Amino acid sequence: MPEGHTTHRLARLHRAALAGRPVRASSPQGRFADGAAALDGHVLTGVEAYGKHLFYRWDGPVVLHVHLGLVGVFRTYRGTVGPPGDGVRLRLAAADGSVAFDLSGPMRCELVDEAGADALAALLGPDPLRGDADPEQARAALGRRRTAVGAALLDQTVLAGVGNVFRAESLFVCGIHPDRPAAEVARDGFDGLWRALRRMLRQGERSGRIVTVEPADVGAPSRARVPDGERVYVYRRDGLPCRRCEAPVRAWPLGGRRVFACPGCQPQ
């Protein structure tokens, strides 16, 4: 689930459901018992996403920092809210019991102060989903890299919020081979890449799913091993024919994770 579109969507949903009122916080699993106790009963004043990080601010100096990591997930319960499962690290719920958000498996769930939150944000490059993002900063960072563009896109200090799905999909729609030098792409392909990423991330934020294929390409072969309802061009489609040119999609390790590309649509 969790690339930048997920965190921004969660920030929006949690803000709308909980902000401005006292929140009940608990840690059924126990690993965040002290933090939950410190937050319980306080008024949530705002929720902000920055890349893959979430920051919850309260009527006090403390900030809740959440990073979902690979397997972290928030589950939403509305109406009748039952007791949380044993694995729930943190439940945030409305005091009247009408809505609850259960967090399990996060990489980080901790309380920090404002300076700590600033320090975390300072390590991040521009986030295409944020209004304050300066794409020129990302272009400059990309231009300084001596790695492949596919590796640079996963570096959160270059761009914040891009993960393995959006890396593969954005490079595909831009016709850029993942192995091309980052500096080269910063020079001649950056504008299109930034626009593609912003468009894809926005779509994911609004719908809660990753759908990157254009209607014209929908009829092509599917059966990709991606979550239900998601539809992509190359991510995890290695060995399957490209939706546009029928060439078999290839996969190889790049930047510590498998990258996917079409040899026909993304010439080296």
Added chain:
DNA sequence: GCCGGATGGTAAG
């Protein structure tokens, strides 16, 4: 039922 990978990141070697 068990195993392995997964939209991520860190820290040790």
Added chain:
DNA sequence: TTACCCTCCGGCG
């Protein structure tokens, strides 16, 4: 580079 953490789920018996 590799090991490891977190939880869930599909594939394989």
